[in-house]
Amino acid sequence: MKIYRNLEDFVPLDRAVVTIGTFDGVHVGHQKILSTLKESAKAINGETVLLTFFPHPRMILHPEDDSLRLISDIEEKVQLLADAGIDHLIITPFTRDFSNQSPEEYIRDVLIGKIGTKKIVIGYDHRFGKDRQGSLKDLLDHAEIYGYTVEQIPEQDINDVAVSSTKVREALIKGDIDAANKYLGYPFQLTGKVIRGNQLGRNIGYPTANLQVQEPHKLIPAYGIYAVEAAIIEPMEIRTGPYQPALAEHIVKGMGYIGTRPTVDGVSRSIEVHLFDFNEDIYGKILRVKFLHFIRHDQWFESMQELIDQMEVDEKKVKAFFSGKPSMH
Ligand SMILES: Cc1cc2nc3c(=O)[nH]c(=O)nc-3n(C[C@H](O)[C@H](O)[C@H](O)COP(=O)(O)O)c2cc1C
Numbered sequence: 001m002k003i004y005r006n007l008e009d010f011v012p013l014d015r016a017v018v019t020i021g022t023f024d025g026v027h028v029g030h031q032k033i034l035s036t037l038k039e040s041a042k043a044i045n046g047e048t049v050l051l052t053f054f055p056h057p058r059m060i061l062h063p064e065d066d067s068l069r070l071i072s073d074i075e076e077k078v079q080l081l082a083d084a085g086i087d088h089l090i091i092t093p094f095t096r097d098f099s100n101q102s103p104e105e106y107i108r109d110v111l112i113g114k115i116g117t118k119k120i121v122i123g124y125d126h127r128f129g130k131d132r133q134g135s136l137k138d139l140l141d142h143a144e145i146y147g148y149t150v151e152q153i154p155e156q157d158i159n160d161v162a163v164s165s166t167k168v169r170e171a172l173i174k175g176d177i178d179a180a181n182k183y184l185g186y187p188f189q190l191t192g193k194v195i196r197g198n199q200l201g202r203n204i205g206y207p208t209a210n211l212q213v214q215e216p217h218k219l220i221p222a223y224g225i226y227a228v229e230a231a232i233i234e235p236m237e238i239r240t241g242p243y244q245p246a247l248a249e250h251i252v253k254g255m256g257y258i259g260t261r262p263t264v265d266g267v268s269r270s271i272e273v274h275l276f277d278f279n280e281d282i283y284g285k286i287l288r289v290k291f292l293h294f295i296r297h298d299q300w301f302e303s304m305q306e307l308i309d310q311m312e313v314d315e316k317k318v319k320a321f322f323s324g325k326p327s328m329h
């Protein structure tokens with residue numbers, strides 16, 4: 001997959017088969033659309049192009065609205081789209097100027113002029129251009145003059161996409177990781193930098209890497225304890241050029257914690273991971289944590305000792321999960 005951080009970086013193709021959207025989460029619904037896109041491209045010996053926006057259009061158009069929660073951050077999305085087998089990924093900054101183009105300008109200058117679109121694969125409800133004035137009808141009306149075809153994604157598939165996004169979000173908010181992962185088609189992940197905590201973990205026998213999640217709008221699953229798998233990855237800068245997967249070293253199993261640490265202070269939310277059979281200083285490194293299974297909710301304990309006893313039980317449960325055996329507790 002080739003990445004373009006700007007439309008200006010893109011050289012128009014002979015046979016671009018294009019879809020447009022935010023594709024947050026790249027879940028099973030999206031994956032179905034991407035398969036359609038790939039089949040369409042194959043049929044005309046063309047190349048697949050996905051046009052997406054960063055930052056998310058809602059953040060530019062409604063900066064006052066802080067309610068947006070993303071299933072994937074931009075780096076996770078790039079990786080997921082590369083895995084899905086997209087040929088060209090254009091991540092264009094969604095600016096006011098960009099959003100102010102008329103539907104005609106957008107079709108002529110962007111889809112035709114900058115991309116070389118021969119076929120556009122799009123949902124019946126897709127909107128574009130100034131004040132979302134552009135619709136499928138505009139795309140169909142201009143198809144002949146500009147020499148492209150439009151393939152409509154069936155309404156049912158579009159509904160499936162919306163359903164999947166909602167289902168993923170609802171499942172994560174409830175802590176139902178099994179369900180979320182089923183709708184995603186891969187394990188939900190959080191990526192962030194390991195920062196210093198209050199260094200209590202090592203004293204209670206459970207050092208925990210504290211994560212500062214890199215995407216401020218990322219959806220954080222329900223508070224609780226989870227079976228996780230973490231990888232230390234190289235900091236990735238997404239720039240124009242061939243996609244290079246983030247190098248992952250040390251893929252380690254462990255237990256994740258999301259909560260306010262009510263037993264300690266209960267003030268602010270922290271996201272931590274205790275890694276099994278691991279003893280390295282990883283402050284400042286980037287950790288990608290895959291959430292595999294929910295173990296229990298966050299709890300307040302009367303004493304630190306009770307918390308430690310519970311963490312020992314958690315460890316057994318997580319390890320039992322990994323060995324495929326039910327826990328004895
Ligand atoms: C598996 C696991 C379970 C945890 N469960 C709880 C809990 O139920 N209640 C709580 O107050 N803190 C819980 N914690 C958080 C600990 O209080 C925290 O890891 C400890 O204070 C060390 O923090 P530090 O990394 O900042 O030193 C849990 C941590 C882990 C790794």
Ligand SMILES: Nc1ncnc2c1ncn2[C@@H]1O[C@H](COP(=O)(O)OP(=O)(O)O)[C@@H](O)[C@H]1O
Pocket residue numbers: 194195196197198199200201202203206207208209210273274275276277278279280281282283
């Ligand atoms: N098994 C492990 N799991 C997680 N972190 C570990 C482990 N072994 C060593 N570390 C290191 O120790 C740090 C966590 O120790 P901890 O006492 O909990 O300090 P802090 O409160 O700063 O997180 C991690 O950030 C990491 O650098």
